[in-house]
Amino acid sequence: MSRPLIGVSTYRESARWGVWELEAALLPIGYPRLVQAAGGLAALLPPDDPAAAAATVARLDGVVIAGGPDVEPVRYGAAPEPRTGPPARDRDAWELALIDAALASGTPLLGICRGMQLLNVALGGTLVQHLDGHVEDTGVFGTHPVTPVASTRYGDLVPSESAVPTYHHQAVDRLGSGLVASAHARDGTVEAVELPGAHWVLGVQWHPEMGEDLRVMRALVRAAKPASS
Template sequence: MPRPLIGITTYVEDSTRYGVWDLPTSLVPSGYYELVQAAGGAAVLLPPDEPAAAAEVLSRVDGLVVAGGPDVDPVHYGAVRDPRTGAPATVRDHWELALIAAALDSGMPLLGICRGMQALNVALGGTLIQHIDGHVDTPGATSWHPVRPVAGTRYAGLVPEEAEVPTYHHQAVDRLGRGLVASAHALDGTVEAIELPDRDRWVVGVQWHPERDKDTRVMASLVEAATARWAVPVS
């Protein structure tokens, strides 16, 4: 059986030097596609496009991963910008929010990672805490801390134990979006995973970076759900 094709969002760096070239480049850390591959999927990178093209693009893949990155512009959840919030990533915001909406509309399995989890929450009408003083990671470095699953959630079924996860963020989910539930917390109560509880829809967000610790359990579940969307039982 062919591997399901998992789309991973990318972002544009205005100046990237490689060889003799110094050009705008669409990229994503290799850990993302390596995690998809290790979990049994095939990966394809999705560069920014017109938001109206989101449904067309997703019609070619079986699952979606929304990658980590800069802060979501607070304009998308009706908040005044905190001076500690990063500069807007306007093109990326519009593209990824459109992808999330199209994935939700179509029932496509969706995993949001770090910024991707926050964008999922915003797409469903939720809000974000723009800065958490006690939860700020060391600049330029990934830190590790434990997260505890919420019993009865999809995440807890995949990772039932308290787990040390690699994380790098200064923002967090505040008010949950429509239909979402928290499925893991940090020891200080910060929401570390969210999901739609509908068992017929695979929609999960994690605040940490599973592509940094190589734990394939969550990604393997996404791949399995993506396979189930198109796999035809053999009679």
Template sequence: MPKPLIGITTYLEASTRYRVWELATALAPSGYHEAVQACGGTAVLLPPDEPEAAAELLPRLDGLIVTGGPDVDPARYGAPLDPRTGILAPERDRWELAVIEAALAHRGLPLLGVCRGMQLLNVARGGTLVQHMDGHAAGPGEMSDHRVLPVAGTRYGTVAPEPADVPTYHHQAVDRLGEGLVVSAWAEDGTVEAVELPGEQWVLGVQWHPEQGKDLRLFQALVTAARTPVQVP
């Protein structure tokens, strides 16, 4: 049986240095593809495309990871720009929202959103974000650990039933929950740390960065779900 094919959305960088070259680049931290491969999947990177391409792409995949990255444009959820919101990435917003919406419409496709990916999942379902908060990033470019508390009976609570210290780096978070989503983990300060869409389709978002840690259970659950897709009419 072929390994499940897991698509991973990419970061867009205007300038990246490769030895003597400095070029615009679409890339993703290696922790994502390494985790997928370690769990028995085949990873493929998905650079931004026209939104219409998402509906054609998604049926070719067995699973999807929407990765972390820059802040979501608050105009996407009807809010004015807070001066503490960082540099925006409109190309990623357009593409990844289209990919998420296509994944949800496809219904059988497992979806994992990581940090920004979870926030975009919430926005795609009509939710909003807190544009700035303190205490969830140690400093520029430096991960910190904090404890998350799973909600019993949820998909995440089944994958990881015990409280855990997770690698985190963010200053934005879920505010109003998107339609149909439920909270499946909290931080000790009350921040929403995981959301999911109840039902047969495996849809889960986490606010932290599992690709930066050693606990592969989320990736293993995604790959397992990709091996046994939901049968939809």
């Protein structure tokens, strides 16, 4: 049986290896490892022309929008606040186009951290530009408990409270059109969102690639059907 091909969006950053220091398509190894452990094949999707997104998604069985820098506030009609990071406009444009293409085609879609925030923005939602308590220390992943909402896709996957790896200072504010919250932190922060219905669309605010819980990624891989099958 063919393993579903799951595209994962990437950073575009300067990186150093060996004698080289060059611009690179960069992605923490946890993402492809998570896809592979869940039974999928991982394909990297570096920033590209947004016009190519639909054709790209058409060749994939599932899409993961990875974590990364803050979404540029202009994308949701806001001015940047002092603690909002510098924009990554090529990623914003490319990943929003990937989300739009996945939603239009019914391709299973998972947003992780920034990816969940972009999913919300793509559907007309807004973000909180800074909140405290969800970063343990600079460059250090923390953990905190997340409580599922019963009778949601996420609640069915993970029916009880669980500790998740976390590192973010922004979060969902107003939900995008059609989205429902399917998990919360103890302080009320929305920790998962989804689109109800037949199409598999889920966003999680934490970083499953930094943990050992495969349930969310396994669900995406199960929902993804190889185009050749």
